Amino acid sequence: MNNITERRVDNGSAERLLSRSDANDFICDREDPIWVGIERAVSNGCGTVFVSDGTGVLLGRVEIDDLRGAIAAGAHLKNATLKQFVKPISTNDQNSVAIPVIDAECRIVGVTLDHKRRFVPVAEPDLAVGELRNLLDAFLSTWISSTGAYITEFEQRFASRMGMAHGIATSNGTVSLQLALASLGIGAGDEVIVPDFTFAGSANAVIHAGARPVLVDVDPDTWCITPEAIRAAITPRTRAVMPVHVFGRAAPMEEISDVAHEHGLFVIEDCAEAHGASYNGRPVGSFSHVSSFSFFANKIITTGEGGICLTNDADLAARLRMLRDHGMRPERRYWHEEPGFNFRMTNIQAAIGCAQLDRLDELLAMRRTVQSIYEAAFDGIDGIELMRKRERPYEDVIWFACARVPASARPHLIEACRKEKIDIRPFFNSLSSMPAYKKYARACPNSRALAREGINLPTSRRVTPALAEEIATIFRVVLKDHTI
Ligand SMILES: Cc1ncc(COP(=O)(O)O)c(C=O)c1O
Incomplete structure (x- = not known):
């Protein structure tokens, strides 16, 4: 099991983020009732918990989808505990973002998050x-x-x-x-x-x-x-x-x-x-x-x-x-x-x-952090203009992290990211460009330009510096080939 962790860390796409004390939301005991697993898997945002044997030794993982199925089948009525749902940890856990870090005695000493193991959508609800x-x-x-x-x-x-x-x-x-x-x-x-x-x-x-x-x-x-x-x-x-x-x-x-x-x-x-x-x-x-x-x-x-x-x-x-x-x-x-x-x-x-x-303030802060992560990762890339920070009187919030890119490169950027399981979206179309709304519109060149050049970047607590760096690297390569 050590190998799994080592390999993921070494390949550069994973991040060893959480120490044992920060990883509490990921760790359960095999005798914990299934609701403990559900609450922790919801709280940690990854839908996974690691189950230990009571002395801290890792037994395996439990996925929230299995617990959903168990609740639907009434398992919570039978004093069900997590041990019934434990699966071994393997290199085939392709959809699982969280990877346990273990010591020589197989005790969990932290959790590594590798968000690239699962498709990264542009948005996802943050429920706790x-x-x-x-x-x-x-x-x-x-x-x-x-x-x-x-x-x-x-x-x-x-x-x-x-x-x-x-x-x-x-x-x-x-x-x-x-x-x-x-x-x-x-x-x-x-x-x-x-x-x-x-x-x-x-x-x-x-x-x-x-x-x-x-x-x-x-x-x-x-x-x-x-x-x-x-x-x-x-x-x-x-x-x-x-x-x-x-x-x-x-x-x-x-x-x-x-x-x-x-x-x-x-x-x-x-x-x-x-x-x-x-x-x-x-x-x-x-x-x-x-x-x-x-x-x-x-x-x-x-x-x-x-x-x-x-x-x-x-x-x-x-x-x-x-x-x-x-x-x-x-x-x-x-x-x-x-x-x-x-x-x-x-x-x-x-x-x-x-x-x-x-949680409104927490969620606003999380979105601001995501924006700063992109600002750091995209610094110095020609052809990308991140949404500009503004001073008072404008006190903006981040809904989606946004950027403007050359219109000619945009489809290539979206496609290249999609190949790496990262969702980048074009802005919505300007209303005046669509037949259903054209008759209501005045001339709207600025809106049309924004709609042609704008992209939304994934904006959720899954965005880490490593993910932003990966997007930045894709952008650098694509922009070199596709900027007119
Ligand atoms: C600017 C704006 N107005 C209105 C709406 C409509 O909201 P709803 O999807 O809840 O109907 C949206 C939602 O996406 C929006 O972004």
């Missing part, structure tokens, strides 16, 4: 023990639909963290935008100014509200909509602006709010990608009549699917709640004031959300 416990609690409470203590807690705590008075949780971040528009009475005949460089959900929400998105170009440096572009797109039909804090980058909200105020427009910030970002000391999402967030699995915090509307206006909050719930008056059951929607979040989703919210 708190999420698991809340989820079970919500399930056992039987409050699995859209009423329940976790919903109330999540709405209140998320709103307060973002500096807003009211939170109205929804089923996703697209319908929360649609709900925001409907609550403000925006619909047929109205125009809403939306940046061309955004995920299609922003524009789809406007279209499904019955209004017309007016797609304008973004700033080439900030990647966000500008007050000038908004001003130039205002017509007598404009009712609202929808700034998007794309990839965690705060749009200049004070200036945008001034333009909106001057022209009597509503502001609906789309903060799907920017939980925790601020502009001039104020959280994004707090500059709006109604702001919207998404909690899809790739977002900074997740509820699986989910979204939320935030507002400071109590009447608007009541209207958002009513519209979210089929247009029903809360105090008069089955009395519908108007045809509303079912855009509700479930208590089960909110249970995960509450635990994620406890």
